[in-house]
Amino acid sequence: MFKEYISCSANVCINYSDPESLRDRTGEALGVAVTIKDVARIADVSPSTVSRVIAGHPRISVATQQKVRKAMRELGYHPNEIARSLVTRTTNTLGLVIPYAAENAFANPFFPEVLRGIGTVAQSAGFLMLLGAGSTEKEGRNLSLQMLRRRRVDGVILLGVRAGDQLIEDLLEEEHSFVVIGRVPDDRVAWVNNDNVAAARQVVEHLIHLGHRRIALVNGPDDFVVCQDRLEGYRQALAAHGMGFDPALVADGRFTESGGAEAAETLLKIPGGERPTAIFAIDDLMALGVVRAARAKNLRIPQDLAVAGFNDDPIAAHLEPALTTVRIPIFQMGAAAAGMLIGLVTRELDRPAQLILPAELVIRQSCGGR
Amino acid sequence: MFKEYISCSANVCINYSDPESLRDRTGEALGVAVTIKDVARIADVSPSTVSRVIAGHPRISVATQQKVRKAMRELGYHPNEIARSLVTRTTNTLGLVIPYAAENAFANPFFPEVLRGIGTVAQSAGFLMLLGAGSTEKEGRNLSLQMLRRRRVDGVILLGVRAGDQLIEDLLEEEHSFVVIGRVPDDRVAWVNNDNVAAARQVVEHLIHLGHRRIALVNGPDDFVVCQDRLEGYRQALAAHGMGFDPALVADGRFTESGGAEAAETLLKIPGGERPTAIFAIDDLMALGVVRAARAKNLRIPQDLAVAGFNDDPIAAHLEPALTTVRIPIFQMGAAAAGMLIGLVTRELDRPAQLILPAELVIRQSCGGR
DNA sequence: GTGAAAGCGCTAACAT
DNA sequence: ATGTTAGCGCTTTCAC
Numbered sequence: 030m031f032k033e034y035i036s037c038s039a040n041v042c043i044n045y046s047d048p049e050s051l052r053d054r055t056g057e058a059l060g061v062a063v064t065i066k067d068v069a070r071i072a073d074v075s076p077s078t079v080s081r082v083i084a085g086h087p088r089i090s091v092a093t094q095q096k097v098r099k100a101m102r103e104l105g106y107h108p109n110e111i112a113r114s115l116v117t118r119t120t121n122t123l124g125l126v127i128p129y130a131a132e133n134a135f136a137n138p139f140f141p142e143v144l145r146g147i148g149t150v151a152q153s154a155g156f157l158m159l160l161g162a163g164s165t166e167k168e169g170r171n172l173s174l175q176m177l178r179r180r181r182v183d184g185v186i187l188l189g190v191r192a193g194d195q196l197i198e199d200l201l202e203e204e205h206s207f208v209v210i211g212r213v214p215d216d217r218v219a220w221v222n223n224d225n226v227a228a229a230r231q232v233v234e235h236l237i238h239l240g241h242r243r244i245a246l247v248n249g250p251d252d253f254v255v256c257q258d259r260l261e262g263y264r265q266a267l268a269a270h271g272m273g274f275d276p277a278l279v280a281d282g283r284f285t286e287s288g289g290a291e292a293a294e295t296l297l298k299i300p301g302g303e304r305p306t307a308i309f310a311i312d313d314l315m316a317l318g319v320v321r322a323a324r325a326k327n328l329r330i331p332q333d334l335a336v337a338g339f340n341d342d343p344i345a346a347h348l349e350p351a352l353t354t355v356r357i358p359i360f361q362m363g364a365a366a367a368g369m370l371i372g373l374v375t376r377e378l379d380r381p382a383q384l385i386l387p388a389e390l391v392i393r394q395s396c397g398g399r
Numbered sequence: 400m401f402k403e404y405i406s407c408s409a410n411v412c413i414n415y416s417d418p419e420s421l422r423d424r425t426g427e428a429l430g431v432a433v434t435i436k437d438v439a440r441i442a443d444v445s446p447s448t449v450s451r452v453i454a455g456h457p458r459i460s461v462a463t464q465q466k467v468r469k470a471m472r473e474l475g476y477h478p479n480e481i482a483r484s485l486v487t488r489t490t491n492t493l494g495l496v497i498p499y500a501a502e503n504a505f506a507n508p509f510f511p512e513v514l515r516g517i518g519t520v521a522q523s524a525g526f527l528m529l530l531g532a533g534s535t536e537k538e539g540r541n542l543s544l545q546m547l548r549r550r551r552v553d554g555v556i557l558l559g560v561r562a563g564d565q566l567i568e569d570l571l572e573e574e575h576s577f578v579v580i581g582r583v584p585d586d587r588v589a590w591v592n593n594d595n596v597a598a599a600r601q602v603v604e605h606l607i608h609l610g611h612r613r614i615a616l617v618n619g620p621d622d623f624v625v626c627q628d629r630l631e632g633y634r635q636a637l638a639a640h641g642m643g644f645d646p647a648l649v650a651d652g653r654f655t656e657s658g659g660a661e662a663a664e665t666l667l668k669i670p671g672g673e674r675p676t677a678i679f680a681i682d683d684l685m686a687l688g689v690v691r692a693a694r695a696k697n698l699r700i701p702q703d704l705a706v707a708g709f710n711d712d713p714i715a716a717h718l719e720p721a722l723t724t725v726r727i728p729i730f731q732m733g734a735a736a737a738g739m740l741i742g743l744v745t746r747e748l749d750r751p752a753q754l755i756l757p758a759e760l761v762i763r764q765s766c767g768g769r
Numbered sequence: 770g771t772g773a774a775a776g777c778g779c780t781a782a783c784a785t
Numbered sequence: 786a787t788g789t790t791a792g793c794g795c796t797t798t799c800a801c
Contacts, residue, residue, distance in 0.1 A: 064794055075772045080796055088770055107548035111490070112794035114481045116777045127518055141511040148497055148532030157551070158530040159492070162518030178477035180432070181527070317717070347687070349719050434778055445788045450780055458786055482778035486793045
């Protein structure tokens, strides 16, 4: 017994027979947190034993188990996760950076929805999410790397990667755990994606079956993999139906509503029979801009111009006419990415995997035909 | 020099004249992180000196400064924030829990927008956000508390508090730093809110000026402070114009679209002259439901029924007729909450403050009169 | 089944 | 201006 007295730290070396007064001194008067040592002393065991009951170690007697739990309760003990992390070298935390496209991205629910998917799985596995907010895209990329290097997270999930992203090279080189939401043409990296090529192709074929022959594409910045893929689907549909690809029919809408409107204005200036009768925007927000531009020119939708979008933003269903679009399993992609990442960091998954989730064409009124 | 050789840890006790090989061994072959000690050895200084240059300590010679930085670069050193946090007892992290109403809340952009506000300020102050996702509301509340108790965050931001919330009592009792987004009738707690009473009153007065005398309210669950406040604004407007309060004109729409529709159905069943000519839903999502229910009864908006919402969801502007609603400064509320919390944890702010931000009535077509 | 001791990577007095 | 020392609160061998 005396040994423990001696080893106790000064601030809690007081009357043991009165746990209440001790709690007051440690928890409040001194503003010092109660530690594993305090619990050990009250329960009259060693710190390692306390540690074992926290960890749910099997070989521990029921009697001490209870003694220790009682002491924890009395003292209001809560383990310090920071100290835990330092020795175990794990944080049970996934890193994530709000995409810099956020100012737009928040208007569309991609990020919140993917976050909900990630969060749901993380929660069930006992992980939390560490969120960074870069004020530039570059800063955001850097944040992901720093979270890892500075040991604040066990792994990160990447969003909105561009082709040939340097960040991915660095992550790979430094052997960090990560999974990207999107497609990366490299099977050393784990990713989960929806099938953008097939889905875009479906949209365009739908338009072709409706009789359209001049179909324009409002794309996003062409170094985003997602844009390249949707463009590819567009080309494939055209090719499959013997229709030529006309670069004049592709415009960049910058993933914003106003960008979409501007792209549509350009497209709709094309004279006479060359003018598109249908516009496919690879994001609903841009499709909204297209609709606005068409209205400004007194074009009726779908009679004078068919419009299709992508992502099935909540707004799409409430538009008049309701927007034909593609519903992608955003929540599921987030959930799958989180599951994969947790597998990777816990070593339950031994190497990066790739996953492609199906998307679904949602036919409403903006293209007619129904 | 020999001293350092002796004190070095086994895994890096190799040929110093070749930093490259050391980097390989430490960073890759052995998979062991390079620490402050390694840097110290290479730079031929003590670990505390290295620590000082990391912290930007003033009294440090330019020469050693450079020596140390060079060593860091060569070794690819990155400080371990976990170790840092353990000793400094701060994490530079704000905690936050995705509100359990999330499944609905994500449909409306409140949470993402507030997150963006918080993130922007956090980023500029060098803070990250730790995000939890409770699978029930209770679990969510518990998460906030655990993050604090287990020392993973310096403070938390609370969303969607109910009247007399126990969590707030606990937080207060344990002297944690926190700020709530919403109103709490207790000036020991820091909060930021928009003026819900005044804004709701404005909406109802707008309706009254338009000639409506039977104005219904689609409210949310009545233990949310925000619902109580908007109800109060509704009552004040009525009272100010000598109109009686009729409980039959208040229905609970549960903050969902379908809940709003059901509430409207009930309200619209009221016979003859008693039936409301206007319905004010305290959230746009519920207003959407009201519109849907009205359409189902072949009621024209605004001619047969005026509808107003709250929050200015992106959908509101795209609806036909566009929804009259209240725009609240969500981003600013998040930013202010984060600023306040950071002030509190850094002791720059010495006691909790309260902040009320103005909201703005956005008159569109759904109530007519314009 | 439990304890003693070492150490995770860093900071912060206290020396000098 | 820099080194020495002693922890931060926890886990984890290695003994017994």
